[in-house]
Amino acid sequence: MPATTFLETPQGRRLAYHRSAGQGPWVVFLGGLKSDMEGTKALYLEAWAKARGRAFLRFDYSGHGESSGSFEAGCIGDWHEDALAAVGALTEGPVVLVGSSMGGWQALLLGRAIPERIKGMVTVAAAPDFTEDGYWATFTEAEKAQLEAQGFVEKHSDYMEPYVISKRMIEDGRTRLVLRDPLPLPFPVRCLQGTADTAVSTQTALRLLDHAECPDMRLTLLKDADHRFSDARCLAMIETALADILE
Template sequence: MSEEMGFLARPDGERVAWRRVAGEGPTVVWLGGFRSDMAGTKAEAIADWAQARGRAYVRFDYFGHGESSGDFAHGTITRWREDALAVIDDLTEGPLVLVGSSMGGWISCLAAVVRPDRIKALVLIAPAPDFTETLMAPEIDAAGRESLARDGVWLRRSDYGEPYPITTKLLEDGTRWSILPGPVPITAPVRILQGGADPDVPWRHALQLAQALNSDDLVFSLIKDGDHRLSRPQDLARLLAALDEVCLD
């Protein structure tokens, strides 16, 4: 079964790149992380899973990410939430399983709150709700704060490549969408996979989200030696097993 590709036009003229596999059951929607894209290891593994099992699957790149248009430095949680909702509303029908990685875990929760009738389940990988305020802002040093005050942007060091811009607009906008300490009005089943050795999202942060969600059908899996990406073969196996479980009709 081939994977369809295309672009979703947004009202401001920007385009959101997407890929879609036709299939049965709830549509699995991949929501990637901050500065990641839909060609990553986990997103590709789910595409292979969907094609092997005949499951419906949609993945996309946010504004300023991957194959989508736009300047990453102009992105905000508001904008990326809007991209996710546009993909859900325009490219899918029926029940959904949202799979959110890192920032995508936050965006998944924001989408699920406003589309509750569509959500069959959530699978969250190292979810990072409120990361702009809770995880990122506290690490800004004096020079970074001076840069933000002067230029409206701070170049944040990355373990995964070149430094990247964090703007005052992103940090301020993130507070609009804070969901912790909760409660978070999501009652659908939730599966959370979290690395115990994650340097970016401490496992206690993900656990705080688990405790804030209203779902009674929630399983929090701590992978003690797991990192942030959780892309090792054994991590991918856990992710696909969680999808098999929540996608059962």
């Protein structure tokens, strides 16, 4: 396994990454909340890309994996800056983004920020605006009061250990929402969603499909697939969607 390399961002954060040179467009994997670049999907796609001589990048946001910082101090905007820095410094020319869960939101933010760089996008259980629609909207009055008083609350997850949601994450998330204003995506987009996902609902996937302004956008639902979307049939579906955009 090649050694991890690090990128110093303009904000002073140190991002861990693995970069495989090859034929463009670059495929860039954007992981989910509290995930890292050693996950099943990231490694599968890296192997897929290497087998085809395709340029590929995977990295850890700050506060994730081997990168600097703590998760609890981070927010959507920080991780957007990380993604912009990684794509800007570590890839050249057009890119195809593969965004998983929170990485799907990050992919959409990149689509809004640098559309001229993006050839296409694959989202896997994309979770746009989840800080507002998934967290804040479901907080009890007691949790909202706790957030205001101590600056954070802890939440249970079906897919990871309990995690901290900070007031900063909620407030910053409100400045990064993509489902409230026009969302032009002037490139092909393939959205994948499992029907047994308890973290991101099919309604969220349908809302994104209906909201985005895109000339070639398709949503595929996979029956009984959960939020991890990492078994053999799910990985094959990601591969097919990525090949469709690249070819």
